[in-house]
Structure formats: C-alpha cells, structure tokens
Amino acid sequence: MRTPAALIPWLLAIAAVIGGFLWHAGDLVGTTGAALVGGPFALTDQNGRARTDKDFRGRFMLLYFGYSYCPDVCPTTLAEMGDALEQLGGNAKRIVPVFITIDPARDKPAVLKTYLKSFGANFIGLTGSDKAITNVAHEYRVYFQKQALAGGGYAMNHSSTIYLMGPDGKFIAYYDESIGPDGLAKELKKRL
Numbered sequence: 696m697r698t699p700a701a702l703i704p705w706l707l708a709i710a711a712v713i714g715g716f717l718w719h720a721g722d723l724v725g726t727t728g729a730a731l732v733g734g735p736f737a738l739t740d741q742n743g744r745a746r747t748d749k750d751f752r753g754r755f756m757l758l759y760f761g762y763s764y765c766p767d768v769c770p771t772t773l774a775e776m777g778d779a780l781e782q783l784g785g786n787a788k789r790i791v792p793v794f795i796t797i798d799p800a801r802d803k804p805a806v807l808k809t810y811l812k813s814f815g816a817n818f819i820g821l822t823g824s825d826k827a828i829t830n831v832a833h834e835y836r837v838y839f840q841k842q843a844l845a846g847g848g849y850a851m852n853h854s855s856t857i858y859l860m861g862p863d864g865k866f867i868a869y870y871d872e873s874i875g876p877d878g879l880a881k882e883l884k885k886r887l
Contacts, residue, residue: 707872732858732866734834738795738821741808746821748864755790755867755886756860760837762798763850770813771872773856777815779883786887787817795821796838797839798851799828859886 733748740746757776757780763767773794780787794811796802799822802810822828832839839853857870857879867886870879 704787713808732834732836733860733864733871735820735833736795736827736831736834737806738823738827738831739804741804741811741820743804746819751791751793751860751864752864755862755883756793756858756864757790757883758793758835758858758860759793759856760797760832760839760853761855762796762853763802763806764798765851768872772857773811773818775874775876775879776857779879780815781815782876782880783883783887786884789887790883791819792817793819793821795828795831797828797832797837797853799823799825807875816885852871859883
C-alpha cells in the first residue's frame with residue numbers, strides 16, 4: 696500500500712502540467728484580438744474648426760504625431776507621407792493624412808496651416824489643449840517629452856510612427872520613417 700508521501704511527486708507533476716496548460720492558454724488570450732491603438736479625440740484643425748475622430752470615418756487615416764519646430768524627423772516623415780500619397784493617384788482620395796502636434800503651445804492653427812502646405816494640400820493638422828493632446832497621444836501609445844535646450848527654448852523628444860487607421864477608425868498597421876515613400880505607397884496600395 697502506498698503512503699501519502701509517495702503520492703506527492705505525482706501530485707506535483709499533475710499540478711505542473713495543469714499550470715503549464717493554463718499559462719499557455721493565457722498566452723493565447725493575450726495574442727488575439729485587436730491592437731489597443733487609437734481612440735476618440737476632439738481637437739482643432741489648421742482652419743480653427745473643431746474636429747473629432749468621427750469626422751474621418753469612411754476614409755483611411757494616415758496619422759503622424761510631431762511638431763512644426765522639429766528640425767529633421769517630422770518634416771522628412773511628412774514629406775514621405777505626401778510623396779507616397781502622390782504615388783497613389785486617384786486612390787489617395789480614400790486616405791486622409793493627419794498630423795497631430797505634440798507641441799500645442801507653439802503649434803496653433805495658423806502655424807499648422809503654413810507648415811502643412813509644404814507636404815500636400817490634403818493634410819489635416821490638429822492641435823488642442825495640453826490635456827487633449829496628452830490624451831490622444833496616450834490613446835495612440837505615443838511617447839513625447841519636452842527637453843530644454845542650452846541657451847533657452849526647447850525641443851520635443853517623441854516617438855516617430857505613422858499609423859494607418861481603417862475607415863471604421865480601427866488600427867490597421869504602423870510604419871516608421873525608414874519605410875520611405877515607395878515602401879509606404881506599396882503598403883497603402885495593398886490595404887486599399
């Protein structure tokens with residue numbers, strides 16, 4: 696007859712198998728479903744008009760967060776977006792390029808209007824209160840932080856990601872500036 700102590704290794708083995716199964720099941724649950732990127736926003740465009748995420752339903756939204764005083768990455772990325780959209784010809788009408796500032800103190804509507812003219816006539820620039828910008832950046836998982844510069848002034852450190860949102864407002868894909876205009880145009884053609 697077996698003693699209770701002899702059953703302990705068997706009970707531990709069974710518990711390990713059940714624990715492994717539950718761990719694996721938890722991993723499966725964590726890897727399915729929609730990405731938690733994007734969300735509602737209420738901001739002001741470059742013409743002073745109130746805009747929300749719902750204004751863009753029915754069209755794809757190609758979205759980038761940055762600031763007009765950015766010396767390099769922002770203008771390069773916006774130019775790539777503009778070039779990619781130009782390559783799409785008539786299909787570009789199905790996509791609205793949106794630039795959301797992370798520097799609302801300097802990027803007022805008039806500043807955005809002037810800045811975005813360089814990248815294409817269809818760009819929408821959005822700004823708002825510090826709180827509104829922080830909220831939308833959080834929804835899109837965007838990092839940004841003000842950095843003081845020697846001699847006064849400041850720059851904005853920030854992530855550099857282009858988001859593609861579907862006509863239903865749901866996240867589809869993201870790209871970084873290294874994709875280039877040709878690569879971005881190719882990706883967008885696949886999605887349209």
